[in-house]
Structures are given as C-alpha cells and as structure tokens.
Amino acid sequence: MNIFSALASQFRTMWRILLHTFTRAETVQYPEQKPYLAPRYRGRIVLTLDPDGDERCVACNLCAAACPPDCIALQQGTREDGRWYPEFFRINFSRCIMCGLCEEACPTNAIQLIPDFEMCEYDRSSMVYEKEHLMIDGPGKYHDYNFYRVAGMEIEGKAKGEAQNEAPPIDVRSLLP
Amino acid sequence: MPTIYIDDQPYEVPEGDNVLQACLSAGLDLPYFCWHPAMGSVGACRQCALVQFRDEQDTQGRIVMGCMTPVAEGARFSMQGPDASEFRSKIIxxxxxxxxxxxxxxxxxxxCHLQDMTVMVGHRKRSYRGRKNTHRNQYLGPLVHHEMNRCIACYRCTRYYNDYAGGTDLAAQGAHDHVYFGRQQDGVLESEFAGNLVEVCPTGVFTDKPLVNDYTRKWDLQSAPSVCVGCALGCNTSVGERYGKLKRIHNRYNTEVNNYFLCDRGRYGGNFVNDESRPLFAGLRNQQQRYDAIEQQQALDTLAEWCGTGRRVAAIGSPRASLESNYLLRRLVGVENFNSGMADHEAALLSQVHGLLASNGVVTPSLQQVEHADAVFILGEDVTNTAPRLALALRQSVRSKAFELAAELKIPVWQDEAVRVLAQQQRSPLHIVAMSDTRLDDVAASTAAHSPDDIARLGYAVAAALDNSLPAIEDLASDLQSRAQQIADDLRSASRPLVISGTASQSAAVIDAAAAIARALSQTDKMLSFCLPEANSLGVAMLADAQQPSFSELTRRSNNGEIDTLLVLENDLYRRAPQSSVEALLKNAGKVVVLDCVDTATMSCSALALPTASFAEAEGTLVSSEARAQRYYPAFLPAEQRQPAWQWLKQMGQQLQPARFDPLPHFDDITAACAADCPALSRIAEAGPNAGFRIRGLKVPRQPHRYSGRTAMLSNHNVHEPKQPVDEDTPLAFTMEGASGARPGALLPFVWAPGWNSNQSVHKFQSRVGGPVSGGTAGVRLIEPQQEVSHSVLPPQPVFTASDAVLWLLPLHRIFGSDELSARAPAVAELVSQPFIQLNTTSAHRLNLNEGDYAILSWADTRCEVQVQINDAIPDGCAGYGMDLPGAAWLPPDTHASITAADGGSDV
Structure with missing residues (x-):
C-alpha cells in the first residue's frame, strides 16, 4: 500500500514539473530589461528645490533623528538672507536601508525618495553622497510647497506678516484695540 | 508632611509647597509654563489647572491653578479627570x-517646553481659522536672539529679567493679544545675566545667538558635566559639542552653587575653545625663529634632553590650570623649583585669603547660603564684574526682608507677586564700599567709592564699632564714622550677616578688615566670602608650599643664568608682571617650554610650544572661592596633538623619572597622589566619581539616546566607522549607550526625561522640586570653619591724601574682557570695551581732559595712551583703568601714574 502511494506522489510531482514547462517565465533580463517602478517607489534619496528654485532643506535635523541606521549627518548654517540651510548634508548610502522615514519626517518636503535604486559601486566610499550629489534641480513630487511661505520666520523678500494666514505686524505703540 | 489626594491616590507632600510643586515632586506630569522653581508662582498662564473637591462627597469640584493653591492636609484634586484635562488642552x-x-x-x-506641553495635553490640530498675529523682532545684542512671534505671553522673561536679575531694559509692552516683550528700542541687553533668558523662556522667543548661527539640536550634542573657568565661583555647566566644536554651554543644576542660572561670561565665554588660533601641533622654534610642527614623540624627546640630568629646570604653574596639572608639574621639577604662576602680590593676597578661610572660624558660604543672607557688607569689590553669579545671589539676598514680612503674614514664599507687593521697596541692608560705582548700587542701602586704603580704614572702623576691644580708627571723617556705625548696626541686628571682600582691590588691608569684621560679629550663622580672580586661584594657593620660590625669586634666578629650562603651564606671564621683567625672565632662561590651550604672548616666546586641551576636552579638579573642589570632564576628544596638560606632564615624567611617574597611569591616580602629598587637598578625590564608577554596571553616556549621524558624520574621511573612543579616565562614555535616570549631580552631562525634552526636565533628577540632585550634590567643600585662632589685625592704614601730581591707578574689572579666556569668544569680544581710564570731573577738569579725549599715563618706565571716560564715582586722587592697557595688563598694586593730555592722540 505504502509503495503505491509513494509512486503516485512521484508521478504527480513529475506531472506538475512538466506543466511548468508551459507557463510564462518570471525572470526579467535585467539590466537590458528595466522593471516598472511606481512613481512613489522608495529608492535613492534626493534633495529638492522649492517652487522659487531655492534650497528647500532648512537643516532642521529631523531626517537625521528619524534615520534608523543613523546614516544622515548635516550641519546647519544661516544664510545672509535669513534662511537656514545645510552647510553640508551627507548620506552614507552604504548604510541607508531606503525606509523613507527621513522623507516622512521632513517638514519642508526637501528630502524625497525617488524610483532609482541603481547605486552599485566598486568602492564603498563612492556610496557617500554629499549635498551636491543629492540636490536635484526641481521640486520633486511636491510642486507647490514652500516652507518659508507658511512659516512665520522673516527672510529677505518676505517680511513679518507676509506668510500664509498672517496679519500685518502689530504696532505695539498703538492705542487702538 | 500633609497628605493630599490626586485622582484618589494619596501623596505625602512637603509642607508649604503648592500643588504644582507637589505633583511634580511626586513624579506626576502636570503641564505648566509661567511657574519657575526659582521665581515662584504668579498664575499667569492658567496651564496647571486641576479640579479641587471640597471633600470625598463632592463630585463637581472647581477648577484651581496648581501653582497658586497651597497644599493642605486631606485636600482632594483631580488631575486626569475630563474637566481638568479639557481645560488644560483648551489653554494650550x-x-x-x-x-x-x-x-x-x-x-x-x-x-522646547511648549512642544513638550503641547504633546503632553494632546493638542494636535489648529482649528482656529483666523489670521495669526505677528510681531517684529528686535536686535538684542550678540548673545540673545529675539523671535517674538513664538511668544505665549507667560511673562517668565520679564519676571526673570526685571524681578530676579534686576534688569531695567526689557519689559512687557502693549495690552491684550498685542503684548510684546522687548526693549524700548533695538540694543544690547544691559543685564550681565541676560543669557539665562534662553533657558528661562519656555519657547523660542529668546535663543542662544552664537548657537543659532551654527546650530545643533540638543539630541545631537555630545555633552559632559563641566565647571565654568570664567571666574573663581565654579558654576556648574554642561558643555555640548558636535563635529569637534563646542556648540553651547548650558546651566548644570547644583543647588548649592549656581542653581538654575549662569552669568553671560560663563555661558558664552567658553566659545574660546573654537578659536582657530589655538595651537594644534607641538612646535619647535627653528633658526629662522619660526615654529616647525613636530611629532609628539619628538617633542617628548626634546623635553627629555632639555630637562634631563644636570639641567637646572624651573616651572611656573597656573591658577587657571587644574590641580592635577599643577601638581604633576611640581612633582616633575620639585617644590623648590616650582612657582604657582602668580605675581608676588597676588600670591600674597591668595595665601592671606587661604589662611583666613582656614582659620578665621567663619563659614565661607555657598551661593545658596548667600541668597539667604539678611545683611551684607561688600568691601572693595564690584561683584557683578569680578564674581558675576555672586551678584545675582546678592540680589536675592536683599529680599530676605520681604520673606520675613511674608512669613509674619503667613504668605508662602512662592506667592511671588504677593511677596513683592508686600515688601515694596523694603530690602535687607546691602552696604557697598567699592572703588567705583557698582552694578548692585540700585538695591544697596548705602554705596560709597573710596581708595583701597580708605576702604580698609572704614572696614576697621566697622569692626571696631562691633567689637570694643579693637582699636578705634583715628582721623576718620565724621560721615565715614557714622556710616561705619550704621553698617555695624545693620550687621549686628541681622541673623545671617555676610561680609564680602576679595582680591580686586589688590589690598591686604581690605581683606584683613573684612576678616576682622566677620570675627567681630557674634552670630553663629555669620559668613565671610572672598572674590578671587581665577578658576583655580584658591586651589593653587592651597597647593602652595612654603619652600616654593616666589615669582620675583624665579626672575632673579633666570637673570643670574641659573635656569637652563623653564616650563610654563597654561599661563600668560605678560598678564602677571610688568612687560620688561617678563621679557627678561623668558630671555635669560635657557629654553622656555610653554604648554597652553590658547596662543599667548608667552607662548610666542617659547622654544618649544605644546598644545594642551581646554577645559572642554580635558578632565581636572578646580577649587572654587567657596573652597569647593569640583571635577570637570571632557565633552570631546582634543584634536590632533592637543592633549590634557596632565597627559603631557605625565608622559614627560615617565620619560624622565619613570620610578616616580609610572605609578600614575590614570587621572585618578594623579588626583590621589596630589591628595596624599598635600594635606589641605586631602579630600579632592571626592570632588567627583572616579573612572571606576558605574550605575548598574554601566557608564554614563555623553550622548542622548537619539544622537544622530553616527554612521555618516565621519564617512567623508573613511566609510568604515571607527570604534567609539574608549575613555579610561572618567566614568563617562563617548556613546549613547549607558545608564539613564538618577545619578550623582557631578555626572549630569545633560537633562532629559521621557516627555520632558527641555531643561525643565531637571526636576526629574531632583530629590524634590528645587531640591538637591537626588544622586548627591556635586563637589566637596575642602574647608569647613575651624575653631577661631587668634589673629592680629594689620596696623591701620594711613589716611589716603589725594595728590595733584599723580593719580592712584585702581583696576576696574569688567565681566567681558577682564579674564584671560572669555574675550577670545567672538560673541563676547563684541562686548569688550576698549582700554580706558576713568577720571572724576574734578581730576579731569584739572588735567584739562574731556570724555573721549586721549590721555598719556606714565609710571615707572611705562607710558601708554588711552581714552578717557568721566565717572564721578571715582574717588578723588584716583583713576580707574580697564584691563589690557597697551603695554601693561594688570598693574601691581599701588601704581601711581602721572596723567597728561595727549595732543590729538585720537589716531591711537
């Protein structure tokens, strides 16, 4: 009895394997053949510009704090026009796990993950990206957001009271109610 | 201790507290804004609301403010209940x-305390659709940044600045939702304690300006517990570093010393550590008189050659270097070849002060005790400029009267506004006799400016008025006699009188007079405090030995060619003695080796310059003017060849005298050897936990647990992360891993508790709110009052008679610039005044000088030209000078100079 059921199992397996000969192959001939990546695919990290073409990153450090492998390091500086900016901004992609928490944390939509994962290098140190390697020339996925148009901090070209939903500055010497 | 019920849980709470204090002490998270443990309650922000019930049957209750409600036996409150919670969230x-x-x-x-409290009450979304009010910012000077839009109108800033620190140029302006906190117009904040606004403000209206322009978040700072090196008070600080730069200095809570506040020199002066002119490499002077950078081993070999057998070696220590460095230097060259690094007159004053502290039978108060003094007499010191944090404590001491009045009416001390309104302008007596006007004059009962001789005579007169057995001072003018009587009466009728003097007047008689007054007082709680010049002045005075050569003796030896090699430790000799004598000393000593953390004029004269680590990169023990030994720890590793001076000296010793130095491999061994060799310092090992200290087997981390960028910050140099540096000399670790929670006050690199990211979290480390750190207060007092021994009073000073020909040059200290290091910090440098000479109108008129004119000063063989300021508080026959006169830093005491007008000298 055992011998019969064992043989049946063998034949069933062989039949199944034979059937697979006629199914469509899943193997993709990468890199000749590129896979489809959704626009929101989380790959390489970029730094974007605001709609006015100015650096979006304000060096608030939230991305670095959110980063699980601690692979983002930056230093804040203040520009002459009053804007905060990163003096340097470094991502060690050999540590990055493409989790996207930095993008979630970014309050200015500066840091974004893009559908590009092709970052193979022979030299590990080439995986360390500085600000000039990360910057792209556009606003990325978020076309309209401009942090300084919303935030109350004064910068050159946007005085107090000129941000979104702000009243003109109070004249503290006025006696009017 | 009464029992109160919060959400039906019983809590035993301290008598006399308010409910907010009681909740926080019990570990409950009750949000608040306007209350501050050092400033009491005013009930302005309405955030700490609870529901109070009449009794167990009462289910409705009524909303009360926690900070304004005293605890009472059996009182019942609801904190978590829906009414209280909703009220608090609506307030936010x-x-x-x-x-x-x-x-x-x-x-x-x-x-940010506002962030913390917002998260605590759960407010997430702004539902109001109206427009936001905005305000214009003000320029408040190089130290404090103003961003008025962030204000929540809690009034903490003005309560601190005006009521606590005595400032007059910051106020609340406008009404209702137009209220504005700022100055009448843009300008530098006048108070020397304005930097505390950064920590007092619960949100970002006042922030640390040097930090704002090179910013790092708190969670990214690698911090270490440190001690301020700005003056001799030894305020406890927390030093934060990132990318090898000192980013900021914050207050480290020590209930007996600086409490919650620092002065601006302490907060901002430490930035000299980032000065790019600081030496990085050992430098050997070559034939062309330039320095060649050499390897560390080559430097040590050169030293071994220069200090080897047969060479006559002498060394000069420093009152701004740690005890350990000074001790090792002394051990290396022998007591008979070691000088403490102070000019003879300064060394004499400090040894006098040390003698008085040790044997005067009077308590040397901590700053906390100073705050509770109820009559104060200051002789010869402008405390705000020589020991700034002490001035802030004295401002609190004059409120003792207010607290007495409040106690009579049973008003609790934390009822801030009530206590102030009750007292109005009534203050405990503060009498000041200084060499000029002082910044405490506005709260003083009487002020006067005299020459040091007259200050001493007045002091002796006060002592004579207190103790009939002392000789009366003859020829005292009648107004001075009645003033002396008034001061004596005030001191006699106080229960905790305090006498303050110090080395600023450069007069042994003034110090002696202060001690005589303190001895003459009969109260058991009498106190005597001295303001000293540098962070470790008292420490080196206690380390000093009778066999030690004086500075002039060393100079003599050098001039006679008896010194082959001179080692100078962290000391700019040009600030100690006249230029000509220092030049001779350095020129005639065969080889001069200078170890220093900053580039000084002395270092420029060296044959070999060794870079040492600053206070932020090294460990050490300092003795404050209270005789409190305190340990500072390195926040980060020194760059390149810099290393702590004690490391250099240890390596030198191991090469030269292995038998004596090999048993001292670690910092703790050096501290122990110093304690063993010097009986006065026998307890310095208790100043802070040693390197073997562990909490549950763990070291204390220097980095917060959310320290970021570990795998990226150095990856531009090498993509392979280095091992975390091992720290063998301290109980702290250069990591984010380690013990959290309660620890000794000496090991608080930063304060953080779950839900409390701001510095308000310090209450989580206190045994009770406003009380000592639960793990123990930092530091150890080395001198406790001894049985009084007999003292002979110095012979009375002759009457000082103003001369027309020459004026007595009196040093006028300034909080910014008078010390050696802080003026190297860029933000502080902006506030340093140019060298000046102050004359009163009579002298100026006689010399035909006006404000802003240039005058030529000449004395001995020195001549210099400085700008004139008119100040009528300068005594007749005297002139006050600011630091760093061209060609002469501090002058020896009793320098009399002739002054003439410079012709058209404004081009200097």
Missing part, C-alpha cells in the same frame, strides 16, 4: 493660536 490651543509654524527653523525645537 489658545496659546498656540498665533504660533508661527517655524519649529524646523527654531533653535528651541527639540528642547
């Missing part, structure tokens, strides 16, 4: 209506 909502959505670009973000 209203406070956030105009908040400007700029946390990412706010220097308070991540350590």
């Amino acid at each position: 909502q209203s406070l956030m209506l105009n908040h400007p959505h700029d946390c990412p670009v706010c220097a308070e973000g991540g350590e």
Whole structure:
C-alpha cells in the first residue's frame, strides 16, 4: 500500500514539473530589461528645490533623528538672507536601508525618495553622497510647497506678516484695540 | 508632611509647597509654563489647572491653578479627570493660536517646553481659522536672539529679567493679544545675566545667538558635566559639542552653587575653545625663529634632553590650570623649583585669603547660603564684574526682608507677586564700599567709592564699632564714622550677616578688615566670602608650599643664568608682571617650554610650544572661592596633538623619572597622589566619581539616546566607522549607550526625561522640586570653619591724601574682557570695551581732559595712551583703568601714574 502511494506522489510531482514547462517565465533580463517602478517607489534619496528654485532643506535635523541606521549627518548654517540651510548634508548610502522615514519626517518636503535604486559601486566610499550629489534641480513630487511661505520666520523678500494666514505686524505703540 | 489626594491616590507632600510643586515632586506630569522653581508662582498662564473637591462627597469640584493653591492636609484634586484635562488642552490651543509654524527653523525645537506641553495635553490640530498675529523682532545684542512671534505671553522673561536679575531694559509692552516683550528700542541687553533668558523662556522667543548661527539640536550634542573657568565661583555647566566644536554651554543644576542660572561670561565665554588660533601641533622654534610642527614623540624627546640630568629646570604653574596639572608639574621639577604662576602680590593676597578661610572660624558660604543672607557688607569689590553669579545671589539676598514680612503674614514664599507687593521697596541692608560705582548700587542701602586704603580704614572702623576691644580708627571723617556705625548696626541686628571682600582691590588691608569684621560679629550663622580672580586661584594657593620660590625669586634666578629650562603651564606671564621683567625672565632662561590651550604672548616666546586641551576636552579638579573642589570632564576628544596638560606632564615624567611617574597611569591616580602629598587637598578625590564608577554596571553616556549621524558624520574621511573612543579616565562614555535616570549631580552631562525634552526636565533628577540632585550634590567643600585662632589685625592704614601730581591707578574689572579666556569668544569680544581710564570731573577738569579725549599715563618706565571716560564715582586722587592697557595688563598694586593730555592722540 505504502509503495503505491509513494509512486503516485512521484508521478504527480513529475506531472506538475512538466506543466511548468508551459507557463510564462518570471525572470526579467535585467539590466537590458528595466522593471516598472511606481512613481512613489522608495529608492535613492534626493534633495529638492522649492517652487522659487531655492534650497528647500532648512537643516532642521529631523531626517537625521528619524534615520534608523543613523546614516544622515548635516550641519546647519544661516544664510545672509535669513534662511537656514545645510552647510553640508551627507548620506552614507552604504548604510541607508531606503525606509523613507527621513522623507516622512521632513517638514519642508526637501528630502524625497525617488524610483532609482541603481547605486552599485566598486568602492564603498563612492556610496557617500554629499549635498551636491543629492540636490536635484526641481521640486520633486511636491510642486507647490514652500516652507518659508507658511512659516512665520522673516527672510529677505518676505517680511513679518507676509506668510500664509498672517496679519500685518502689530504696532505695539498703538492705542487702538 | 500633609497628605493630599490626586485622582484618589494619596501623596505625602512637603509642607508649604503648592500643588504644582507637589505633583511634580511626586513624579506626576502636570503641564505648566509661567511657574519657575526659582521665581515662584504668579498664575499667569492658567496651564496647571486641576479640579479641587471640597471633600470625598463632592463630585463637581472647581477648577484651581496648581501653582497658586497651597497644599493642605486631606485636600482632594483631580488631575486626569475630563474637566481638568479639557481645560488644560483648551489653554494650550489658545496659546498656540498665533504660533508661527517655524519649529524646523527654531533653535528651541527639540528642547522646547511648549512642544513638550503641547504633546503632553494632546493638542494636535489648529482649528482656529483666523489670521495669526505677528510681531517684529528686535536686535538684542550678540548673545540673545529675539523671535517674538513664538511668544505665549507667560511673562517668565520679564519676571526673570526685571524681578530676579534686576534688569531695567526689557519689559512687557502693549495690552491684550498685542503684548510684546522687548526693549524700548533695538540694543544690547544691559543685564550681565541676560543669557539665562534662553533657558528661562519656555519657547523660542529668546535663543542662544552664537548657537543659532551654527546650530545643533540638543539630541545631537555630545555633552559632559563641566565647571565654568570664567571666574573663581565654579558654576556648574554642561558643555555640548558636535563635529569637534563646542556648540553651547548650558546651566548644570547644583543647588548649592549656581542653581538654575549662569552669568553671560560663563555661558558664552567658553566659545574660546573654537578659536582657530589655538595651537594644534607641538612646535619647535627653528633658526629662522619660526615654529616647525613636530611629532609628539619628538617633542617628548626634546623635553627629555632639555630637562634631563644636570639641567637646572624651573616651572611656573597656573591658577587657571587644574590641580592635577599643577601638581604633576611640581612633582616633575620639585617644590623648590616650582612657582604657582602668580605675581608676588597676588600670591600674597591668595595665601592671606587661604589662611583666613582656614582659620578665621567663619563659614565661607555657598551661593545658596548667600541668597539667604539678611545683611551684607561688600568691601572693595564690584561683584557683578569680578564674581558675576555672586551678584545675582546678592540680589536675592536683599529680599530676605520681604520673606520675613511674608512669613509674619503667613504668605508662602512662592506667592511671588504677593511677596513683592508686600515688601515694596523694603530690602535687607546691602552696604557697598567699592572703588567705583557698582552694578548692585540700585538695591544697596548705602554705596560709597573710596581708595583701597580708605576702604580698609572704614572696614576697621566697622569692626571696631562691633567689637570694643579693637582699636578705634583715628582721623576718620565724621560721615565715614557714622556710616561705619550704621553698617555695624545693620550687621549686628541681622541673623545671617555676610561680609564680602576679595582680591580686586589688590589690598591686604581690605581683606584683613573684612576678616576682622566677620570675627567681630557674634552670630553663629555669620559668613565671610572672598572674590578671587581665577578658576583655580584658591586651589593653587592651597597647593602652595612654603619652600616654593616666589615669582620675583624665579626672575632673579633666570637673570643670574641659573635656569637652563623653564616650563610654563597654561599661563600668560605678560598678564602677571610688568612687560620688561617678563621679557627678561623668558630671555635669560635657557629654553622656555610653554604648554597652553590658547596662543599667548608667552607662548610666542617659547622654544618649544605644546598644545594642551581646554577645559572642554580635558578632565581636572578646580577649587572654587567657596573652597569647593569640583571635577570637570571632557565633552570631546582634543584634536590632533592637543592633549590634557596632565597627559603631557605625565608622559614627560615617565620619560624622565619613570620610578616616580609610572605609578600614575590614570587621572585618578594623579588626583590621589596630589591628595596624599598635600594635606589641605586631602579630600579632592571626592570632588567627583572616579573612572571606576558605574550605575548598574554601566557608564554614563555623553550622548542622548537619539544622537544622530553616527554612521555618516565621519564617512567623508573613511566609510568604515571607527570604534567609539574608549575613555579610561572618567566614568563617562563617548556613546549613547549607558545608564539613564538618577545619578550623582557631578555626572549630569545633560537633562532629559521621557516627555520632558527641555531643561525643565531637571526636576526629574531632583530629590524634590528645587531640591538637591537626588544622586548627591556635586563637589566637596575642602574647608569647613575651624575653631577661631587668634589673629592680629594689620596696623591701620594711613589716611589716603589725594595728590595733584599723580593719580592712584585702581583696576576696574569688567565681566567681558577682564579674564584671560572669555574675550577670545567672538560673541563676547563684541562686548569688550576698549582700554580706558576713568577720571572724576574734578581730576579731569584739572588735567584739562574731556570724555573721549586721549590721555598719556606714565609710571615707572611705562607710558601708554588711552581714552578717557568721566565717572564721578571715582574717588578723588584716583583713576580707574580697564584691563589690557597697551603695554601693561594688570598693574601691581599701588601704581601711581602721572596723567597728561595727549595732543590729538585720537589716531591711537
């Protein structure tokens, strides 16, 4: 009895394997053949510009704090026009796990993950990206957001009271109610 | 201790507290804004609301403010209940209506009390659709940044600045939702304690300006517990570093010393550590008189050659270097070849002060005790400029009267506004006799400016008025006699009288007079305090030995060619003695080796310059003017060849005298050897936990648990992360891993508790709110009052008679610039005044000088030209000078100079 059921199992397996000969192959001939990546695919990290073409990153450090492998390091500086900016901004992609928490944390939509994962290098140190390697020339996925148009901090070209939903500055010497 | 019920849980709470204090002490998270443990309650922000019930049957209750409600036996409150919670969340909502959505670009973000409280009450979304109020900012000087939009109108800033620190140029302006906190117009904040606004403000209106322009979040700072080196008070600080730069200095809570506040020299002066002129490499002077950078081993070999057998070696220590460095230097060259690094007159004053502290039978008060003094007499010191934090404590001491009045009416001390309104202008007596006007004059009962001789005579007169057995001072003018009587009466009728003097007047008689007054007082709680010049002045005075050569003796030896090699430790000799004598000393000593953390004029004269680590990169023990030994720890590793001076000296010793130095491999061994060799310092090992100290087997981390960038910050140099540096000399670790929670006060690199990211979290480390750190207060007092021994009073000073020909040059200290290091910090440098000479109108008129003119000063063989300021508080026959006169830093005492007008000298 055992011998019969064992043989049946063998034949069933062989039949199944034979059937697979006629199914469509899943193997993709990468890199000749590129896979489809959704626009929101989380790959390489970029730094974007605001709609006015100015650096979006304000060096608030939230991305670095959110980063699980601690692979983002930056230093804040203040520009002459009053804007905060990163003096340097470094991502060690050999540590990055493409989790996207930095993008979630970014309050200015500066840091974004893009559908590009092709970052193979022979030299590990080439995986360390500085600000000039990360910057792209556009606003990325978020076309309209401009942090300084919303935030109350004064910068050159946007005085107090000129941000979104702000009243003109109070004249503290006025006696009017 | 009464028992109160919060959400039906019984809590035993301290008598006399308010409910907010009681809740926080019990570990409950009750949100608050306007209350501050050092400033009491005013009930302005309405955030700490609870529901109070009449009794167990009462289910409705009524809303009360925790900070304004005294605890009472059996009182019942609801904190978590829906009414109280909803009230608190509505308050936050209203406070956030105009908040400007700029946390990412706010220097308070991540350590913001407003953020913490908003998260604590659960407010998430702004539902108000109206427009936000906005305000224009003001320029408040190089230290404090102003961003008025972030204000929640809690009034903490003005309560601190005006009521606590005595400032007059910051005020609340406008009404209702137009209220504005600022100055009448843009300008530098006048108070020397303005920097505390950064920590007092619960949100980002006042932030640390040097930090804002090179910003790092609190969670990214690698910090270490440190001790301020700005003056001799030894305020406890927390030093924060990132990328090898000192980013900021914050207050480290020590209930007996600086409490919650620092002075601006302490907070901002430490930035000299980032000065790019600081030496990085050992430098050997070559034939062309330039320095060649050499390897560390080559430097040690050169030293071995220069200090080897047969060479006559002498060394000069420093009152700004740690005890350990000074001790090792002394051990290396022998007591008979070691000088403490102070000019003879300064060394004499400090040894006098040390003698008085040790044997005068009077308590040397901590700053906390100073705050409770109820009559104060200051002789010869402008405390705000020589020991700034002491001045802030004295401002609190004059409120003793107010607290007495409040106690009579049973008003609790934390009822701030009530106590102030009750007392109005009534203050405990503070009498000041200084060499000029002082910044405490506005709260003083009497002020006067005299020459040091007359100050001493007045002091002796006060002592004579207190103790009939002392000889009366003859020829005292009648107004001075009645003033002396008044001061004596005030001191006699106080229960905790305090006498303050110090080395600023450069007069042994003034110090002696202060001690005589303190001895003459009969109260058991009498106190005597001395303001000393540098961070470790008292420490080197205690280390000093009778066999030690004086500075002039060393100079003599050098001039006779008896010194082959001279080692100078962290000391700019040009600030100690006249230029000509220092030049001779350095020129005639065969080889001069200078170890220093900053580039000084002395270092420029060296044959070999060795870079040492600053206070932020080294460990050491300092003895404050209270005789409190305190340990500072390195916040980060020194760059390149810099290393702590004690490391250099240890390596030198191991090469030269292995038998004596090999048993001292670690810092703790050096401290122990110093304690063993010097009986006065026998307890310095208790100043802070040693390197073997562990909490549950763990070291204390220097980095917060959310320290970021570990795998990226150095990856531009090498993509392979280095091992975390091992720290063998301290109980702290250069990591984010380690013990959290309660620890000794000496090991608080930063304060953080779950839900409390701001510095308000310090209450989580206190045994009770406003009390000592639960793990123990930092530091150890080395001198406790001994049985009084007999003292002979110095012979009375002759009457000082003003001369027309020459004026007595009196040193006028300034908080910014008078010390050696802080003026190297760029922000502080902006506030340093140019060298000046102050004359009163009579002298100026006689010399035909006006404000802003240039005058030529000449004395001995020195001549210099400085700008004139008119100040009528300068005594007749005297002239006050600011530091760093061209060609002469501090002058020896009793320098009399002739002054003439310079012709058209404004081009100097």
